[in-house]
Amino acid sequence: xxxxxxxxxxxxxxxxxxxxxxxxxxxxxxxxxxxxxxxxxxxxxxxxxxxxxxxxxxxxxxxxxxxxxxxxxxxxxxxxxxxxxxxxxxxxxxxxxxxxxxxxxxxxxxxxxxxxxxxxxxxxxxxxxxxxxxxxxxxxxxxxxxxxxxxxxxxxxxxxxxxxxxxxxxxxxxxxxxxxxxxxxxxxxxxxxxxxxxxxxxxxxxxxxxxxxxxxxxxxxxxxxxxxxxxxxxxxxxxxxxxxxxxxxxxxxxxxxxxxxxxxxxxxxxxxxxxxxxxxxxxxxxxxxxxxxxxxxxxxxxxxxxxxxxxxxxxxxxxxxxxxxxxxxxxxxxxxxxxxxxxxxxxxxxxxxxxxxxxxxxxxxxxxxxxxxxxxxxxxxxxxxxxxxxxxxxxxxx
Numbered sequence: 001x002x003x004x005x006x007x008x009x010x011x012x013x014x015x016x017x018x019x020x021x022x023x024x025x026x027x028x029x030x031x032x033x034x035x036x037x038x039x040x041x042x043x044x045x046x047x048x049x050x051x052x053x054x055x056x057x058x059x060x061x062x063x064x065x066x067x068x069x070x071x072x073x074x075x076x077x078x079x080x081x082x083x084x085x086x087x088x089x090x091x092x093x094x095x096x097x098x099x100x101x102x103x104x105x106x107x108x109x110x111x112x113x114x115x116x117x118x119x120x121x122x123x124x125x126x127x128x129x130x131x132x133x134x135x136x137x138x139x140x141x142x143x144x145x146x147x148x149x150x151x152x153x154x155x156x157x158x159x160x161x162x163x164x165x166x167x168x169x170x171x172x173x174x175x176x177x178x179x180x181x182x183x184x185x186x187x188x189x190x191x192x193x194x195x196x197x198x199x200x201x202x203x204x205x206x207x208x209x210x211x212x213x214x215x216x217x218x219x220x221x222x223x224x225x226x227x228x229x230x231x232x233x234x235x236x237x238x239x240x241x242x243x244x245x246x247x248x249x250x251x252x253x254x255x256x257x258x259x260x261x262x263x264x265x266x267x268x269x270x271x272x273x274x275x276x277x278x279x280x281x282x283x284x285x286x287x288x289x290x291x292x293x294x295x296x297x298x299x300x301x302x303x304x305x306x307x308x309x310x311x312x313x314x315x316x317x318x319x320x321x322x323x324x325x326x327x328x329x330x331x332x333x334x335x336x337x338x339x340x341x342x343x344x345x346x347x348x349x350x351x352x353x354x355x356x357x358x359x360x361x362x363x364x365x366x367x368x369x370x371x372x373x374x375x376x377x378x379x380x381x382x383x384x385x386x387x388x389x390x391x392x393x394x395x396x397x398x
Contacts, residue, residue: 032375035364037327039378040308041356045349047227047236047302048342053217053248055282057208057291061174063088064201067096067165068191071184071204078181081287082173082207089171089204091190096169100162107155114148121145177209178287208291211284215246215260217297218275227301235351238302241265246280249296256295258283304349311347314360315340324354325361325368327376333361335370 065071069091076088121141127133173179182205184190190202230236244262249255260280269276278299282289314324315338323337338353354360359376361368368374 032331032373033364033367035327035361035368035374035376036379037359037376038311038314038362040310040354040358040360042306042308045304045307045309045342045344045346046300047238047304048344049219049223049299049301051217051219051297051299053215053280053295053297055289055291055293055295056214056216057177057210058212058214058281059175059177059209061177061207062203063171063173063179063205063207064203065089065091065168065171065190066201067091067168068189069093069095069169071186071188071190073186074182076173076179078179078205080179082176082179084173084176086173087170088173088179091169091171093166093169096162096166100159100166103155103159103162107152107159110148110151110155114145114152117141117144117148171204173207175207175209177207180206180208210287210289210291213282213284213289213291215248215280215282215295215297217278217280217299218270218273219278219299221269221274221276224276230304231302235305236302237305239300244280244299244301246297246299248282249298251294251296256282256289260297262299304351306351308350308354308358309344309347310338310340310350310354310360311362312343313365314362315348315350316365322348324350325365325370326354327359327361327368327374331373331376333368333370333372333374 072090072092074089076082076086082088121138121144124133124138124141128135128138183203190204227236227238231238241262241264246260246262247255248258248260260282262278262280264277264279266277280297280299310324316323316325321337322340323335326334326336328334336353336358338350340348340350342349359378361374361376362379364374
């Protein structure tokens with residue numbers, strides 16, 4: 001059957017439609033990704049070392065029985081604070097009091113003898129001028145006087161020693177602090193020769209001064225050398241010893257409210273660990289912390305100059321190392337490798353790899369591929385990350 005005039009227009013329209021379906025339309029151009037940036041400027045930042053330390057008593061004193069005797073009583077409560085000079089133990093004083101009385105009697109006899117010989121010598125010194133006595137008699141009298149005077153001196157020393165031993169029967173606290181457990185109970189014989197007695201006498205207890213406390217820690221000598229060389233070049237200013245503050249944290253993460261102050265730095269390097277010993281003093285007025293406790297510490301040792309503080313979200317790491325994404329003048333994403341392992345509250349400390357005015361991506365990093373074009377939006381000043389860092393976060397100097 002031949003197509004009718006009605007069929008021909010329909011056929012032509014179908015062919016035109018098929019021809020149109022065979023053409024591909026160009027995809028719409030993708031809009032640049034929105035990212036948030038922070039403009040960085042060089043600033044100063046604290047030098048902070050993140051280390052581990054241990055608390056120790058400010059002073060520790062042994063309380064010993066310095067003379068032999070029977071322990072009569074303990075006059076302090078174990079685990080309480082005592083004052084310097086406070087009576088802690090009483091050793092039986094009776095035999096030492098008797099010895100003192102005997103020595104006092106011998107001293108009185110010596111003084112009486114001296115008085116007699118002194119009177120004779122004075123009389124002979126008056127008579128020698130009148131030739132009533134010989135020179136030999138005067139020499140003998142004066143010799144007896146000197147011997148009697150020496151006897152008085154010896155007897156006085158014996159009395160003084162007896163008084164010291166009698167005083168030692170009252171065992172007192174050598175320093176103020178926290179008194180520990182007793183080592184002997186009433187009725188024990190102390191101060192005699194035996195395994196429990198050293199050169200200083202029998203150990204009865206110890207007293208620890210725990211306000212303040214010492215914080216003992218170590219720093220790698222390589223880190224210390226790097227800081228000192230930085231100070232020589234002017235890139236670092238190290239604090240003076242008494243101006244170096246240390247913030248402490250307990251192992252469970254609880255911060256210690258008081259700051260410690262560095263008071264000692266050794267000049268010797270441990271041959272085994274390659275570290276230098278440091279020590280800080282921690283106020284402990286409420287006696288909340290004790291010797292032997294381990295602490296984490298952030299030591300603010302000084303100030304870094306002309307560095308960049310990069311927000312934590314901006315610094316990324318991969319197999320090549322640490323880097324940030326920077327937006328250039330054409331709004332293209334550029335990768336910049338940096339070297340930083342120093343972290344503060346405000347961000348990562350970067351000394352090299354960035355330039356003044358660099359715009360780093362802090363939000364939308366997953367959309368910012370190096371080489372791509374993005375639409376940057378500057379973050380609010382409060383989150384710019386360019387303010388000086390706070391000395392609170394633990395870190396190691398880069």
